[in-house]
Amino acid sequence: MEVVVNAATSVDGKLSTRERRQVRISGDADFDRVDRLRAAADGVLVGVGTVLADDPHLGVKSEDRRVERLRNGRSANPARVVADSRARTPTDATVLDDDAATYLLVSEAAPTDRLDALREAGTDVTVITAGAERVDLATAFARLEAMGVDRLLAEGGGELIFSLFDAGLVDELSVFVGSIVIGGRDAPTLADGEGFVEAVPALDLVDVERVDDGVVLQYRVEGRP
Numbered sequence: 125m126e127v128v129v130n131a132a133t134s135v136d137g138k139l140s141t142r143e144r145r146q147v148r149i150s151g152d153a154d155f156d157r158v159d160r161l162r163a164a165a166d167g168v169l170v171g172v173g174t175v176l177a178d179d180p181h182l183g184v185k186s187e188d189r190r191v192e193r194l195r196n197g198r199s200a201n202p203a204r205v206v207a208d209s210r211a212r213t214p215t216d217a218t219v220l221d222d223d224a225a226t227y228l229l230v231s232e233a234a235p236t237d238r239l240d241a242l243r244e245a246g247t248d249v250t251v252i253t254a255g256a257e258r259v260d261l262a263t264a265f266a267r268l269e270a271m272g273v274d275r276l277l278a279e280g281g282g283e284l285i286f287s288l289f290d291a292g293l294v295d296e297l298s299v300f301v302g303s304i305v306i307g308g309r310d311a312p313t314l315a316d317g318e319g320f321v322e323a324v325p326a327l328d329l330v331d332v333e334r335v336d337d338g339v340v341l342q343y344r345v346e347g348r349p
């Protein structure tokens with residue numbers, strides 16, 4: 125599976141405010157670039173923290189791109205994938221609507237009644253259980269790949285992105301750096317979690333492009349084919 129991470133940060137590396145309120149960092153051109161990335165993906169992954177904070181849809185906004193996917197025998201929208209160890213996704217979450225399939229990655233600690241409620245709430249929900257307390261991403265990704273997800277776009281947030289790097293699962297990273305400062309020692313950053321002390325992942329910078337009022341930095345993770 126090819127795993128591509130994309131996010132937008134302020135110049136000071138923040139994903140949103142300390143209250144985890146969504147900030148529109150990208151401009152129209154960058155959101156269109158993200159839409160292209162979604163259209164090229166089989167699945168779009170976020171952590172439950174992003175679902176709770178933003179209630180995202182994660183679908184392809186451009187009708188032309190959805191039509192193009194259908195013409196190529198693919199679903200109009202890529203599947204939504206949520207990393208949610210204890211099934212905290214609200215039953216009225218937008219990612220459960222019928223615009224696309226939804227994969228819920230949970231751990232063995234997820235309460236059965238919550239899982240039943242989520243399966244009922246969504247029209248096309250598949251639950252993948254991997255890990256005792258927290259989602260074991262590598263195992264869950266192997267299951268997703270067996271179900272046909274070959275290209276996964278991860279859109280955050282910071283806790284999940286750190287775990288993806290920590291598990292050695294990232295192939296590509298693209299970051300839109302918007303010309304704003306958000307600040308805040310408790311505001312989420314591109315990669316939170318425990319943080320690396322040794323063996324800090326190294327990236328190859330493959331492209332720098334001015335987009336909207338900011339720049340897009342494109343990286344390949346060193347050592348990835």
Ligand SMILES: NC(=O)c1ccc[n+]([C@@H]2O[C@H](COP(=O)([O-])OP(=O)(O)OC[C@H]3O[C@@H](n4cnc5c(N)ncnc54)[C@H](OP(=O)(O)O)[C@@H]3O)[C@@H](O)[C@H]2O)c1
Nearest residue numbers: 131132140144171172173174209259280281282283284287
């Ligand atoms: N600017 C951008 O591009 C962008 C993109 C995305 C999000 N955001 C912002 O970022 C904030 C959300 O970020 P966040 O870091 O709080 O949440 P997050 O990364 O979206 O979700 C983190 C949660 O995912 C669950 N999870 C399950 N398995 C995991 C694993 N193996 N590793 C890590 N997490 C796992 C954990 O909850 P459980 O233990 O309960 O499973 C964890 O608390 C929001 O404010 C949102 O607006 C911004």
Ligand SMILES: Nc1nc(=O)c(N)c(NC[C@H](O)[C@H](O)[C@H](O)COP(=O)(O)O)[nH]1
Nearest residue numbers: 132147148149150178180181182183279
């Ligand atoms: N690329 C990007 N630029 C931003 O300025 C920003 N705030 C996000 N945030 C990512 C987060 O995952 C959002 O929740 C989804 O971008 C919402 O996705 P929808 O429009 O609902 O499909 N992403």
